[in-house]
Amino acid sequence: METNGDAVADPQLPLRDVVARRIRELILTGGLSPGERLPEDHLAEQLGVSRNPVREALRTLEAEGFVQVFARRGASVATLSVKQADDLFDLRLALEPLGARLAARHVTQPAVDLLRKILAMAQQDGARRSAQELSDLHTELHSKIFEMSRNDHLISVALPMVRRGQWLLLQHSSLKNPHAWDEHEPLIAAIEMGAEELAETTARAHVLSVRHRLMPRLTGTG
Template identity: 60%
Template sequence: MNRVTSNSVLVGDSHLPLRDVVAAELRRLILDGSLPPGERLVEDRLAQQLGVSRNPIREAMRVLEAEGFLDVVSRRGAFVAKLSVRQADDLFHVRLALEPLGARLAAAASAEEPNTELLARAWAILGLVNDSGPEQDRDTLATLHTELHSLIFEMSRNDYLIAIAIPMVKRGQWLLRQNSQLQTPSAWSEHHGLIAAIEAGDADLAEAAARHHVLSVRNSLRPRLEPA
């Protein structure tokens, strides 16, 4: 059984509401694979490792259950969820609605006044992946992929869209980390055209590129998912 790594944060030292802090830390551990799909979560062990009492652990687990990260089975406990084909399809339906919109708004905003800092970071991520290629580990690539897609939504300058979309992007990171071949160049090639369209302020092209990318990823991932 996997254990939470020694560099986990002692969230009991935080001044934020413990339920939210613990939920954020458990979510991070799930997303980065420290708590893998199917792992049973033991309240006492997590409380000791995170430096909190059992109560905020229990409350945080209810939050993560509502978000779909945990499955709670009567008389057996809480387990890190496994994404089924149906759940992945649900996620991609939302991505198909939000990511083309985010790319269109990002390009429109760029046409008015480019966000040079965010664009530079997007190109830097693509350059880093291009230079390192297969040498990068899957966790790092998944994190960079999440940051890149988050940057696109940030470039939209639409606070409502950002608030809705960033959690979706993070959930997508979990799916990609488990199933995607991010270490292959083809997994990143479509991002170059997408960022270029946003930088050029071409809203139609950016929207089309984002939709094509989401469909391409969905088609490549679906055969690797477990049946619902």
């Protein structure tokens, strides 16, 4: 694992969150591979911090599904099996339509403007952005929709799911293709109109569409 030694560069976040973000980035970008062991002392040395924030960060990443922790064996980068990916889509089908419905119920124009700004950044500048930047935009867009729901319980469950989905998309999706973002346009439009049922239906159709495209790649049938 290589790092740039700046894990503690953001004074606005708790150190454990900064460390978790840095380790998450390494996993998402392939700097840390599925199954790779994550010794706390090694991570602490590489990131220039003590072992305690590393230990706390690994707990956060375990809850998000990026890390597996085994008794007496320590932590390692999680692997995403075909079943786990399929289970993730089942969870998305349950939560994303609800998030879209509630976002439409509590819609505000500034929130919609932000969604459209994120989408425009991906569609218009996608060719010059890295896969990591595009996956970050995708995560930001879907996270913002859940945040618009104003349901703290839903948000606490959904945001780790969105980050877990980012890992899957980064490995198997073509986010550089502008058409990969087209399905977000009717979703944002339904939310902007405050059309709860339409937003819910559109979100469900979007998840099903992504599932249809990605699962064959994971199973080797597409």
